[in-house]
Amino acid sequence: MSDTNNNSQYQPAKVWKNDKENGGKFASTNRPTAGARHEQTLPVGAAPLQLYSLNTPNGVKINIMLEELKELGVQGAAYDAYKIDIGENDQFGSGFVDINPNSKIPALVDYSVIQDNDNDGEPIKVFESGAILLYLAEKFGQFVPMQQGRARTECLSWLMWQMGSAPYLGGGFGHFYAYAPEPMEYPINRFTMETKRQLDVLDIHLQNCDYMCGNGKESYTIADIAIWAWYGQLALGNLYEGSAQFLQVDSYQHLQRWAKAIAARPAVKRAVDLPLKPIS
Numbered sequence: 047m048s049d050t051n052n053n054s055q056y057q058p059a060k061v062w063k064n065d066k067e068n069g070g071k072f073a074s075t076n077r078p079t080a081g082a083r084h085e086q087t088l089p090v091g092a093a094p095l096q097l098y099s100l101n102t103p104n105g106v107k108i109n110i111m112l113e114e115l116k117e118l119g120v121q122g123a124a125y126d127a128y129k130i131d132i133g134e135n136d137q138f139g140s141g142f143v144d145i146n147p148n149s150k151i152p153a154l155v156d157y158s159v160i161q162d163n164d165n166d167g168e169p170i171k172v173f174e175s176g177a178i179l180l181y182l183a184e185k186f187g188q189f190v191p192m193q194q195g196r197a198r199t200e201c202l203s204w205l206m207w208q209m210g211s212a213p214y215l216g217g218g219f220g221h222f223y224a225y226a227p228e229p230m231e232y233p234i235n236r237f238t239m240e241t242k243r244q245l246d247v248l249d250i251h252l253q254n255c256d257y258m259c260g261n262g263k264e265s266y267t268i269a270d271i272a273i274w275a276w277y278g279q280l281a282l283g284n285l286y287e288g289s290a291q292f293l294q295v296d297s298y299q300h301l302q303r304w305a306k307a308i309a310a311r312p313a314v315k316r317a318v319d320l321p322l323k324p325i326s
């Protein structure tokens with residue numbers, strides 16, 4: 047094994063055991079099991095949509111969408127937003143797990159549907175930020191081409207690209223660059239390589255279009271919203287201190303132009319620092 051492994055003495059046992067603190071930033075939160083860890087009833091406000099979230103990139107996607115709908119004056123998109131503090135293990139409370147069995151923010155509950163015949167008086171629970179964006183976009187007929195065809199397919203392809211790619215950025219690069227107990231060359235190199243490749247994918251694509259799926263303001267979609275929350279914020283130096291220089295984000299000029307244009311939108315300015323109500 048090469049020296050760049052930083053860990054050349056380590057040999058995986060036949061069966062993994064959870065018998066050591068790993069020392070990373072989220073070490074005390076992580077367990078190899080799922081399900082509720084404590085009882086916690088979540089508050090429900092008066093608005094039709096109830097958001098349980100945090101202003102991380104995955105949370106910011108939904109903040110942007112709801113604030114963009116507010117900008118358009120969409121009445122039915124009124125919402126209450128509550129803070130799920132993942133550092134305090136709120137994501138493992140019974141009320142949150144009942145909405146999202148995967149215990150990760152964001153999660154949304156739509157109470158506007160309880161009068162509808164096919165909902166048995168129950169609200170609709172939505173988890174996974176991509177699913178929430180698509181749910182809201184389709185419910186209100188905004189920020190997604192509604193008709194099946196090339197434009198809708200392109201939008202959903204880029205939305206799914208974001209959902210599949212960002213774990214390499216956040217869980218891979220971000221984790222090892224900013225949260226691991228010590229710098230480790232092998233994982234930092236591996237995930238930096240992949241993150242820079244992804245930034246290049248976006249830069250090349252944005253060379254020929256204003257937004258991810260076309261030109262002109264009306265082509266701004268949930269694909270831009272989802273991708274901006276991670277890659278736009280990374281490009282603007284808002285994620286992982288020191289990473290803008292490390293990744294040389296300024297060199298991706300088309301990505302920079304797109305990221306700045308979206309950052310200037312009033313809805314986006316409000317969304318990145320959305321006030322969230324306490325859950326208790």
Ligand SMILES: N[C@@H](CCC(=O)N[C@@H](CS)C(=O)NCC(=O)O)C(=O)O
Nearest residue numbers: 102104132149150151152174175176
């Ligand atoms: N694929 C999920 C990922 C959500 C996610 O990873 N959320 C993080 C914060 S950005 C979280 O809640 N982490 C808490 C934990 O892992 O315990 C989505 O897009 O909604």
